[in-house]
Structures are given as structure tokens and as C-alpha cells.
Amino acid sequence: MTISNLGFTLLILTMNLCLYSLIGSLIGVRISSKTLLKSAKNANYCTFITLAFSVSCLVYAFVAGDFSIKYVFNHSSLSMDPIYTWVALYAGNEGSLLYIALIISISSFITLFFMPSELNEAEPYIISILSGFLLFFVTVMIFLANPFDTFQNIPKDGRGINPLLAHPGMFSHPPLLMAGLATIIIPFSLVVGMVFTGKFRNDGLDYIRTTSLIIWSILGIGLLLGSWWAYTILGWGGYWVWDPIENVGLMPWLIMTAFIHSIIVQRRRGMFRVWNVILIFLAFVLAQFGMFINRGGPVVSVHSFAASTLGYIFLGFMLFSAIFCLLVFILYSHKIKSDNNVQSFLSRESAFLINNFFLVAITFVTLWGLIFPLISELFAGETVTVGAPYYNSVNGPVILALLFVMGIGPNLSWRNTSKENLISNLVAPLALLSISFILLISFSSKPIISSLSISVIVLVISTIIIEWSKGSYRITKAGTPWFISFIKLIANNRKKYGGYIVHISILLVAMGVIGINFYQIKVDKVLSVGEEVKVGRYIVELIEIDENEYNDRREKIATFLVKNNKNEEIKIMNGNNTFYPSFNMASIRAAIHSNPIEDLYIIPSDFLSNTDMKLIISINPLVWWMWLGGPIFIIGTLISLWPYRTKKG
Amino acid sequence: MSKKKLDILKIFILLNSFLIIFVSCISNNIDNNNREYGLYSQIMCPVCDGQTIAESQASISNDMKKMVNTQILEGKTDKEILNYFKERYGQEIISNPSYSGFNITVWIAPILIILGSLLLLIYYLRKNMNKAEL
Amino acid sequence: MLYLILILILLICIIYVVYPFLSISKDQDPLLDEINIKIRKNSLMSELDSELESGILSTDLHNQLKDDVEKMIQLELQNLDKENSKIDPIEKMIQIRKDEKSK
Numbered sequence: 001m002t003i004s005n006l007g008f009t010l011l012i013l014t015m016n017l018c019l020y021s022l023i024g025s026l027i028g029v030r031i032s033s034k035t036l037l038k039s040a041k042n043a044n045y046c047t048f049i050t051l052a053f054s055v056s057c058l059v060y061a062f063v064a065g066d067f068s069i070k071y072v073f074n075h076s077s078l079s080m081d082p083i084y085t086w087v088a089l090y091a092g093n094e095g096s097l098l099y100i101a102l103i104i105s106i107s108s109f110i111t112l113f114f115m116p117s118e119l120n121e122a123e124p125y126i127i128s129i130l131s132g133f134l135l136f137f138v139t140v141m142i143f144l145a146n147p148f149d150t151f152q153n154i155p156k157d158g159r160g161i162n163p164l165l166a167h168p169g170m171f172s173h174p175p176l177l178m179a180g181l182a183t184i185i186i187p188f189s190l191v192v193g194m195v196f197t198g199k200f201r202n203d204g205l206d207y208i209r210t211t212s213l214i215i216w217s218i219l220g221i222g223l224l225l226g227s228w229w230a231y232t233i234l235g236w237g238g239y240w241v242w243d244p245i246e247n248v249g250l251m252p253w254l255i256m257t258a259f260i261h262s263i264i265v266q267r268r269r270g271m272f273r274v275w276n277v278i279l280i281f282l283a284f285v286l287a288q289f290g291m292f293i294n295r296g297g298p299v300v301s302v303h304s305f306a307a308s309t310l311g312y313i314f315l316g317f318m319l320f321s322a323i324f325c326l327l328v329f330i331l332y333s334h335k336i337k338s339d340n341n342v343q344s345f346l347s348r349e350s351a352f353l354i355n356n357f358f359l360v361a362i363t364f365v366t367l368w369g370l371i372f373p374l375i376s377e378l379f380a381g382e383t384v385t386v387g388a389p390y391y392n393s394v395n396g397p398v399i400l401a402l403l404f405v406m407g408i409g410p411n412l413s414w415r416n417t418s419k420e421n422l423i424s425n426l427v428a429p430l431a432l433l434s435i436s437f438i439l440l441i442s443f444s445s446k447p448i449i450s451s452l453s454i455s456v457i458v459l460v461i462s463t464i465i466i467e468w469s470k471g472s473y474r475i476t477k478a479g480t481p482w483f484i485s486f487i488k489l490i491a492n493n494r495k496k497y498g499g500y501i502v503h504i505s506i507l508l509v510a511m512g513v514i515g516i517n518f519y520q521i522k523v524d525k526v527l528s529v530g531e532e533v534k535v536g537r538y539i540v541e542l543i544e545i546d547e548n549e550y551n552d553r554r555e556k557i558a559t560f561l562v563k564n565n566k567n568e569e570i571k572i573m574n575g576n577n578t579f580y581p582s583f584n585m586a587s588i589r590a591a592i593h594s595n596p597i598e599d600l601y602i603i604p605s606d607f608l609s610n611t612d613m614k615l616i617i618s619i620n621p622l623v624w625w626m627w628l629g630g631p632i633f634i635i636g637t638l639i640s641l642w643p644y645r646t647k648k649g
Numbered sequence: 650m651s652k653k654k655l656d657i658l659k660i661f662i663l664l665n666s667f668l669i670i671f672v673s674c675i676s677n678n679i680d681n682n683n684r685e686y687g688l689y690s691q692i693m694c695p696v697c698d699g700q701t702i703a704e705s706q707a708s709i710s711n712d713m714k715k716m717v718n719t720q721i722l723e724g725k726t727d728k729e730i731l732n733y734f735k736e737r738y739g740q741e742i743i744s745n746p747s748y749s750g751f752n753i754t755v756w757i758a759p760i761l762i763i764l765g766s767l768l769l770l771i772y773y774l775r776k777n778m779n780k781a782e783l
Numbered sequence: 784m785l786y787l788i789l790i791l792i793l794l795i796c797i798i799y800v801v802y803p804f805l806s807i808s809k810d811q812d813p814l815l816d817e818i819n820i821k822i823r824k825n826s827l828m829s830e831l832d833s834e835l836e837s838g839i840l841s842t843d844l845h846n847q848l849k850d851d852v853e854k855m856i857q858l859e860l861q862n863l864d865k866e867n868s869k870i871d872p873i874e875k876m877i878q879i880r881k882d883e884k885s886k
Binding site: 001002003005006009010013017020031032033034035036038039042043045046049050053116117118206267268269270339340413414415421492493495496644 | 785786788789792793795796799800801802803804819823826827830833834836840841844847848851855858872873874
Binding site: 350384385522603606 | 663683685686690691693699700701703704705706708711714739740741742743744745746747750751752754755756758759760762763766767770774777778
């Protein structure tokens with residue numbers, strides 16, 4: 001038996017386990033057999049073993065250089081550094097499906113293992129959905145996209161790994177993003193399970209909250225890492241273009257953001273039950289839509305794996321999911337209606353509702369822009385492009401409104417807020433907003449929205465600082481010093497203050513976005529070796545142009561000396577333009593000098609000769625803060641999830 | 650002044666300092682308006698995926714950038730320059746759908762739907778607000 | 784060698800899947816649901832208490848919200864269906880077969 005045989009056989013075994021688990025759990029709940037249900041659950045647990053070993057087979061094949069397997073041939077070579085095996089695993093269509101299947105089985109295992117007893121009645125349905133979902137991916141692999149497909153004649157060496165993938169961002173961005181999208185199945189299955197039992201009152205909400213937060217943060221970090229990778233490695237100086245592939249990853253995340261917020265309301269006040277079901281259904285269907293677009297959908301992009309039949313399969317699965325959700329909703333939603341209603345417009349429930357509204361609006365606009373070219377072709381026979389400017393101008397104001405609510409919302413109390421409380425909490429932040437707005441529009445010739453954006457950020461920061469100060473101040477009354485009080489405040493209210501920290505991370509990202517979008521300086525310049533150009537606070541001198549030839553690529557390197565306005569040396573850095581003949585692909589690496597105030601970003605755009613080249617130099621303010629948002633986001637999520645020692649009595 | 654008021658004043662000053670720092674970071678660029686890149690970001694690169702000629706490093710993008718620059722020097726308006734490209738390459742070369750004909754739906758539809766839903770939401774909330782609560 | 788690994792995995796899966804049919808299952812505590820609801824009520828109450836301590840809530844609002852939580856929990860307890868322990872039909876089959884064998 002060869003490694004590829006073993007790997008494939010394990011996939012077939014997995015498929016059988018999924019089938020058994022799916023059918024067993026449904027029959028088990030029908031005939032009320034606890035033994036059959038336990039058996040079906042165990043079968044799901046076993047898929048983790050079989051898939052883990054199947055993935056190990058593929059990894060082994062990579063490390064051992066087994067080029068009889070087509071996938072290994074296509075994504076590695078003898079000269080490839082073994083550490084890139086991790087990336088090669090999910091670099092291609094078949095491998096990424098295997099990776100996703102593994103992730104589903106791991107997360108199903110964890111979800112079922114830690115399932116609280118309140119969800120016992122819903123468990124059979126949860127098992128069946130998890131197994132059914134995994135079954136789909138494994139079946140697609142077995143029949144349409146086999147990672148263990150082999151050649152008759154074994155090639156001596158592989159094609160090598162796509163050079164764009166050999167970067168730290170690629171070690172984390174694709175796996176996190178794919179994992180985040182795939183694991184939406186977890187809260188989805190929990191919610192559907194509870195809806196089926198008619199007990200989607202408040203049981204199991206803590207578990208739903210925990211699982212949703214975890215996958216939401218994974219997806220969020222995956223998205224941010226993608227931006228970071230694009231900015232630092234792709235060398236065109238941007239971080240987001242509202243590309244269809246970016247959009248289909250963003251939309252589920254936006255809906256999940258809405259979900260984790262309105263779940264809070266359901267947990268505390270028993271409201272929004274039906275709305276929460278709608279949200280998770282939307283997130284799930286959008287995630288499947290993303291799969292469809294990614295694998296042979298009608299849109300081509302830097303990301304698409306471009307396999308055509310597979311595209312139809314995923315389209316079919318997306319439609320199946322949508323119909324499933326619709327049926328469940330129609331048949332069961334009446335069982336789960338909330339008993340409570342929003343009592344006042346000036347309440348926190350109301351603020352969460354507005355937050356949800358804006359998030360869904362952004363999702364809708366993004367979806368609309370994405371499919372509009374198809375609609376335009378169908379109905380008006382005209383091909384149009386919907387580019388970044390559309391999304392920026394339509395989504396921009398809504399995002400700003402969302403940030404504004406992020407500042408105001410936490411100041412509203414549950415149920416109802418007295419007008420006096422509201423005014424006293426908001427007078428300072430609103431004053432600061434107005435002052436900063438007036439100052440900025442007086443001195444800036446930029447569009448008003450840029451000044452408004454900064455002012456809104458000032459408002460949100462001030463609301464957070466004021467709330468934290470008030471809270472810490474009350475604790476200092478007991479005699480503890482400020483710093484300890486502050487820590488105590490966070491420790492005693494982890495859910496809320498973890499949330500605040502996450503909000504801060506969003507503000508940091510917003511700062512970076514505002515900086516680079518509105519206040520960028522960009523200059524095209526042709527330089528000869530020895531010449532220099534002044535851009536912003538810097539003087540850039542072109543020192544040297546080199547050309548290197550390797551057996552897999554041709555590199556042209558430009559070396560720059562960066563000086564400040566007083567002609568003092570800051571640093572020497574390189575940018576390059578590399579061509580990979582076997583992939584027929586060129587990649588550009590920009591030279592970046594980054595500090596918290598701004599980035600100096602030098603793109604070696606065109607090597608005109610041995611001595612001349614065209615550069616695109618930009619000053620990108622505040623981008624450093626955007627990346628700082630990542631770790632802060634993780635810290636905030638961890639604090640929010642940190643469990644309390646359960647009090648008895 | 651009470652201690653509490655003093656602390657609040659400290660926060661106020663802290664925030665204003667933050668604002669001043671923030672603004673000084675970007676003050677260098679406050680008056681910079683880049684017409685070339687404004688136009689570049691409205692023209693798609695014909696051979697790239699989803700990038701405008703502002704971002705793309707392809708040689709055809711560089712050629713198109715030169716075309717734009719030449720026309721700017723000739724004194725043409727933004728509209729004339731964009732029309733030039735539209736005539737040569739078709740509407741899809743412009744990164745934004747036009748504001749005319751069927752394409753206006755891309756702009757109008759979201760605004761209408763969002764406003765409409767907002768009104769519906771407010772109406773629905775109002776209706777349920779007076780129902781007896783749990 | 785690889786055959787060995789496959790057979791091992793196969794065995795593990797089969798054993799794990801068949802195991803529930805061979806062992807005696809423990810009975811579910813019918814009062815567990817009620818206990819879980821009470822635990823959740825305690826956790827919500829203690830959250831409200833700590834928010835009162837931190838000054839996020841006023842005393843009035845705190846009492847009001849506590850009342851809301853009480854009502855919400857009462858409703859759940861009222862709606863709670865106490866399930867009678869049902870006899871697992873598959874266990875019944877196994878028991879019948881066991882009885883036949885021992886005769």
C-alpha cells in the first residue's frame with residue numbers, strides 16, 4: 001500500500017463515519033435511543049482520527065518528495081524549504097479542502113466534547129449537522145478533487161511552491177481565514193439544534209456566545225492578516241481593494257459581528273431570538289457563497305482556485321443551505337418568538353439593534369456591488385466594473401455611523417436611559433467631537449468626511465476613557481491606587497471591558513484606514529543612480545541597481561538611502577522586482593520604513609535600464625496603528641472570554 | 650475644585666493632546682491634493698484582477714498613466730480624460746459605474762433599501778414598544 | 784507497514800462506534816435541567832451585582848433588571864417539560880437477548 005492509497009482510504013473511511021453519524025443521530029433521536037446517539041457521536045469523534053492521519057499522509061508525501069502524487073508535484077519541489085510544506089498543504093484546491101475538512105472535524109470534536117448538559121436535547125441535531133457538513137467536503141474530495149490523485153509516470157521533481165506564498169503572512173492568513181469561515185458551522189449547528197427542540201429560549205446561550213466569539217475572532221484576525229500581507233508583500237501599496245474574494249470573506253464576518261452583539265441582548269434580556277436565527281443563517285449562507293466564489297465562481301481574482309465543475313457543486317451546496325435555512329425558519333420560527341420587546345429608543349438594546357442594522361447594511365452594499373456586474377450584464381447587456389471607489393463612497397458613511405454608535409451605545413443603559421444620565425455621559429465627548437471637527441475643517445482642504453472621521457474617533461476614544469476613569473475612580477474610593485483599580489475594573493467585568501478593548505482595536509484599524517485613505521502623499525519619479533528626491537519629511541536617494549539570476553528566478557534589486565530633512569541618514573533599504581519563469585509571474589517587493597507616525601513606502605515600479613528606474617513613493621500616515629490593532633483585538637477577545645470561577649449558591 | 654472634577658479635567662486635557670498629536674502627524678499632508686492619482690484610481694488596469702492603474706505595476710498600466718499625464722498637461726478636464734478612456738476601452742475600464750442609465754441602480758438601490766428598512770424598523774419598534782412586557 | 788496503520792485506525796473506529804451498545808449507560812438526572820437554569824440565574828445576578836459595584840448601574844436600575852431576570856427565569860421553569868426517563872429501545876433489545884441467552 002502506498003501513502004496515497006492510505007490517505008485516500010482514510011478519506012473513504014471518514015465518509016462512512018460521517019454517513020453513520022448523520023443517519024444514526026437522526027434515527028437515534030427519532031426512536032429515543034441514547035445508545036445509538038452515543039454511537040453516532042463517537043463516530044463523529046473518530047473522523048478526527050481518520051482525517052488527522054489522512055493529512056499526515058499528505059504531509060509525509062511532501063516531506064519525502066513523493067511526486068507520484070499530483071498535488072505534491074504541483075505545489076512543491078526538491079529545492080523547496082521543508083518549512084513551506086505547511087503552506088503547500090493548503091495552497092491548492094484539493095489540499096485546502098482537506099485542510100478545511102480537518103478543521104471541521106477538530107472543531108466538531110471540541111464542540112461535542114465540551115457540550116453543556118443544557119443542550120442534551122439539541123445534541124442529536126447538532127451532531128447530524130456537523131457530520132452532514134463534513135460529509136459534503138469529504139465526498140467532494142473523494143469524487144471531484146482528490147488530494148491523493150497520482151501519476152502513472154512519476155516525475156523527478158515538482159513545480160515548486162508559488163513564490164508569493166513564501167511569507168509569514170501566508171503561514172497564517174489563509175489557514176485562519178478558511179478556518180474562520182468553515183467553523184461558522186459550529187454556532188450554526190448549535191442554533192439549529194436549539195431551534196429544532198423549540199428550546200431556543202436561553203439555554204446554551206453561553207456556549208453559543210463562547211463558540212461564536214472564538215470563530216469570529218479567528219476570522220477577523222485572518223482578514224487583518226490578509227491586509228497586512230497584501231501591504232507588506234504584494235508591493236502595490238494598498239491593503240484592501242474590495243476585491244470579490246476579499247468581500248466574500250468580509251461579509252460573513254460582518255454578520256457574525258452583528259450576531260455576537262445581539263446574542264448579548266438575548267442572553268441578558270431574552271430578546272431578538274428570531275433575529276439571531278436569521279443572522280446566523282445569513283452568516284452561514286454567505287460563507288458558502290464565499291466558497292462558491294472562491295472555487296470556480298464567475299469572478300476571477302488573485303485568489304480564485306479556478307476549477308469549473310467544482311464551482312457548480314459549491315453553488316448547489318450554497319443553494320441547498322439557503323433552502324434548508326428557509327425551511328427551518330418557516331417551520332420553526334414561531335416556536336421561538338421572544339417574550340420581550342424593546343422598550344425605548346434610548347436603550348442599549350436599541351443601540352445594539354442600530355449596530356446590527358448598520359452591519360447588515362454594509363454587508364448588503366458589499367453584496368450588491370459584488371453581484372451588480374452580473375446583474376448589469378443580464379438586464380442591460382452592459383459590462384461594468386464596480387471598483388473600490390463605489391464601496392468607499394457608499395460604505396464609508398455607514399461605517400462612520402457604525403463607529404459613532406460604537407461610542408454612544410455603551411453609554412445607554414439596558415431598558416431605558418434617563419435623559420439626565422445620557423447628557424452627563426455624552427456632553428464631553430460630543431464637545432470634543434465638535435471642537436476637533438471645527439478645527440480640522442478650518443485647516444484642511446480635504447473632503448469633509450476625513451475631518452468627520454477623525455472627530456468620530458475622538459468621540460469614541462473619549463467615551464471609553466471617561467467610562468474607564470469613572471469606573472476606576474469608584475474603586476479607588478476603597479483606597480486602592482489608580483492602576484490597581486483599573487485592573488480590578490477590567491477583571492470584574494471581563495465581558496464588557498474585553499469588549500471595550502476590542503472596540504479600541506477597531507479604532508486603531510480605523511485610524512490607519514483614515515491615515516492612508518485621506519492623507520496619503522503619492523509621487524511618481526524617475527531616478528538615475530545617484531539622484532535623490534524629496535518626499536514629505538524624507539529624502540530618498542537611489543544608490544544602486546543590481547540584477548541577480550538564480551535557477552528559479554530573475555531578480556532586479558534597487559537599493560535606497562533614506563535621509564531625513566536635515567540630510568541625516570535614517571536607513572538603507574531594498575526593493576525588488578522578481579520574475580519567476582516557471583510560474584510566469586512577477587512579484588514586486590516594496591521598501592518600507594515604518595514608524596507610528598507614518599510609513600515611507602517605495603515601490604520599484606519599472607527598471608528602465610541599468611541606471612534608471614521609475615519609483616512610486618508614498619507616505620502612508622498611521623498605518624502602523626492598523627497592525628497594532630491585531631494583537632489588541634486578540635487581547636480583548638481573550639479577556640472577554642476569560643471564565644470566572646463559578647460562584648456557588 | 651473637587652477631586653472628581655480635577656480628574657475629569659485631566660482627561661479633557663489628555664484627549665486634546667491626543668487630538669493635537671494626531672493632527673500634527675497628518676498635518677504635513679493636509680493640503681496635498683494629488684490630481685494624477687485621483688484619476689488613476691478611476692481607471693481599471695485591463696490585464697489585472699481588480700486593480701486600478703494606481704495600484705498596478707503592469708507595463709500597460711504605466712503606459713495608461715503616461716496617457717493620463719500627457720492629457721493633464723494638455724489641459725484637459727477630468728471628465729474629458731475619463732471619456733477618452735471610455736471610448737477606447739469601453740465602460741468597464743472606469744472603476745465606477747456611470748451615473749446614468751441602468752447603472753444608476755447601483756447607487757440608488759442601496760440607499761433606497763437602507764432608508765426603507767430603517768423606516769420599517771422604527772415603525773416595528775414603535776408598534777411593539779407599548780405591548781405589555783414580560 | 785501502512786496496512787498496519789490502516790487496520791489499527793479501522794479497529795479503533797469500530798470499537799469506539801460499537802462500544803455504546805455493549806456498555807450500560809448511566810441514567811440522566813431529570814433535575815439537571817432545573818439545576819442548569821438556576822446556575823444561569825445566579826451567574827446573571829452576580830454579573831448585575833458586580834456592575835452595581837463598579838457603578839455602571841444605578842441602584843434603581845439594578846433592582847429593576849434583577850426583577851426582569853427573576854421573571855424571565857420563572858417563565859422558563861414553568862415551561863420546563865420534565866421528561867420521564869424513556870427506556871432506550873435498543874437497550875431493551877439487548878436486554879431481551881441477554882435474558883434469552885441466560886435461560
